[in-house]
Amino acid sequence: MDETAFPILLVDLAFREGALTASDLERLWPMVRRAASFIVRNGPVTSQDRWEEDDGYSPFTLAVEIASLLAAAELADRAGDRTGAQYLRETADLWNASIERWTFAIDTPLARQLDIPGYYVRIAPPERADAASPLDGFVPIKNRPPDGSCEPAVQIVSPDALALVRFGLRAPDDPRILATVCAIDALLKVEFSTGPCWHRYNGDGYGEHADGGPFNVMGIGRAWPLLTGERAHYELAAGRVAEAERLLVALESFSSDGKLIPEQVWDAADIPGRELFHVRPSGSAMPLAWAHAEQPEITAFARGWSCLRYATAAAGALSSCRNQVAARGMAL
Numbered sequence: 001m002d003e004t005a006f007p008i009l010l011v012d013l014a015f016r017e018g019a020l021t022a023s024d025l026e027r028l029w030p031m032v033r034r035a036a037s038f039i040v041r042n043g044p045v046t047s048q049d050r051w052e053e054d055d056g057y058s059p060f061t062l063a064v065e066i067a068s069l070l071a072a073a074e075l076a077d078r079a080g081d082r083t084g085a086q087y088l089r090e091t092a093d094l095w096n097a098s099i100e101r102w103t104f105a106i107d108t109p110l111a112r113q114l115d116i117p118g119y120y121v122r123i124a125p126p127e128r129a130d131a132a133s134p135l136d137g138f139v140p141i142k143n144r145p146p147d148g149s150c151e152p153a154v155q156i157v158s159p160d161a162l163a164l165v166r167f168g169l170r171a172p173d174d175p176r177i178l179a180t181v182c183a184i185d186a187l188l189k190v191e192f193s194t195g196p197c198w199h200r201y202n203g204d205g206y207g208e209h210a211d212g213g214p215f216n217v218m219g220i221g222r223a224w225p226l227l228t229g230e231r232a233h234y235e236l237a238a239g240r241v242a243e244a245e246r247l248l249v250a251l252e253s254f255s256s257d258g259k260l261i262p263e264q265v266w267d268a269a270d271i272p273g274r275e276l277f278h279v280r281p282s283g284s285a286m287p288l289a290w291a292h293a294e295q296p297e298i299t300a301f302a303r304g305w306s307c308l309r310y311a312t313a314a315a316g317a318l319s320s321c322r323n324q325v326a327a328r329g330m331a332l
Contacts, residue, residue, distance in 0.1 A: 001046040002061045004035050005068035012071035022078075029079045036072035036088060039065050044095045044102075045126050050160070051200060053142050056153075057102040057124040057134050060160035066092045067167040096169055102134050103161075104176060105154040114186055116179040122158035122201045143205035143218055151203060157183045158201040159227050162234045172238035181234075190223045190267050192279045195250020197223035197265060198231065207264055208283055212274030215283075222264035222282050225254040229294025236301050248298045251291070254279070260287035261295075 011028055014020045020028070046061040048054070069092040076085035105111065106118035124134035138150045161180045164170040170177050188199040200206070204221025208214060232247035255261045262281035270277045 001039060001043055002050055002064040004038055005061075005064045008032050008035050008068040008072050008075075009064070012075060015075075025075065025078060029075060032072055032075050033079075033081075033084070036069060036076075039069060040088070040091055044098075049123050054123050054125075054139055056126055056137075056139070058122075058160060059099070059103050059120045059158075060163040062095065062099055062103070063163040063167040063169055066096050066169060069095075099164070099169070100176065105135050108154045110155060110157075110183065111179075114183055116182050118176065119157060119180040119183040120161035120164070120176070121153050122156040122160060124153045141203055141205060143215075143221070144203065145218055148203075156201050156203065157187050159184050159188065159198050159230060160201075162230060165237050166230070166233050172234060192223075192250070192253075192265075192267075194253035194279060195246060196228065196231075197225060197250070197254065197267070198227035199223055200227070208266075208274075208276070210268070212271040212276045222284070223267045224264055224291075225251050225261050226263075226288060226291040226294065228254070229291060229298060232294070232298045233301070236298070241302050244298060245302050248295070248302070251294065251298075254281070256281050256286060261291040262286035263288045263291075 011020065011025070011032055015025055043065050044062055045056060046058055049056070049058040050060050069088045073085040073088035073092070076082075076088060103120050103124050104118055105121050108118070111118050121135065123139055125137035125139060127134050135153055137153050139153045139156055141149050141151055141156075157180070161177070161184075165172050165174075165177060184198065187202045190197050190199070199221055201221075205218050206215060207219045207222040209219050213219075228247050228251045232244040232251070235241075235244040235247065251261070254265045260281075263284035263286065264282045266276045266278060266280055266282040268276075268278070274283075276282060
């Protein structure tokens with residue numbers, strides 16, 4: 001679903017930055033309309049999260065879906081489709097108002113252990129008739145042994161929830177976001193000498209084995225430099241530019257001698273026989289273009305370059321479908 005939503009955001013961004021003309025928009029509107037229609041008809045549940053592992057209610061995918069519907073609504077207005085624009089805004093508003101019901105776990109054993117009220121989960125499974133909430137369900141962990149391949153949704157945490165800030169749906173100082181950051185750092189953060197890095201989610205099995213043996217459908221998930229870059233965007237949204245710049249330095253430190261950023265870095269003791277060294281690229285994919293893309297964005301935002309800023313039209317405008325979506329300025 002997010003891969004259907006992102007092209008809508010790209011069209012909106014390109015137009016507002018002057019890379020597309022009004023006639024270009026007219027030509028592209030049918031594509032945008034079909035994409036928005038697909039999202040409305042098939043969302044908000046995604047059949048596959050951004051890690052290509054599970055279906056359900058993903059905070060990351062929800063953020064991208066809602067932002068894209070708001071962008072599509074503005075494009076619909078420009079195309080003269082006022083009815084369609086209103087419907088897209090109302091759908092976005094409804095989904096936004098439901099995010100916590102779908103994905104925010106309250107007063108769980110983990111929350112009590114961390115002394116926080118709650119946190120956004122990694123993903124909640126699709127609703128079932130016999131479940132009061134998606135949070136009551138279980139999430140398959142597809143890279144784990146059979147006896148540990150299914151966990152309660154409320155036990156799995158991921159940095160994915162920070163997308164709610166990146167796309168302007170929640171403020172960086174929202175108490176629910178702050179509590180989730182606490183959970184993310186407690187469960188997923190790895191402190192290296194060059195700076196922090198994060199795991200995708202607790203219990204991840206996508207990575208080499210403890211002895212350095214290659215991933216063979218099962219393993220141990222390692223720290224992802226990509227997530228250091230994404231955390232830098234959160235720090236920028238919170239106004240902590242110096243911290244974002246520190247994280248950028250950390251992101252760059254995880255690269256290979258050839259300056260390629262890997263999918264994962266080795267976060268255990270050196271295993272020379274496997275060519276695995278602490279804080280160096282693991283045997284995962286390299287380069288990860290996804291991670292490389294964070295570098296210029298973080299640099300641009302830290303230096304105040306407005307030409308790359310992405311606006312979701314979400315901040316302060318989603319409390320009711322009666323509000324007209326107009327707020328801008330959050331970073332992609």
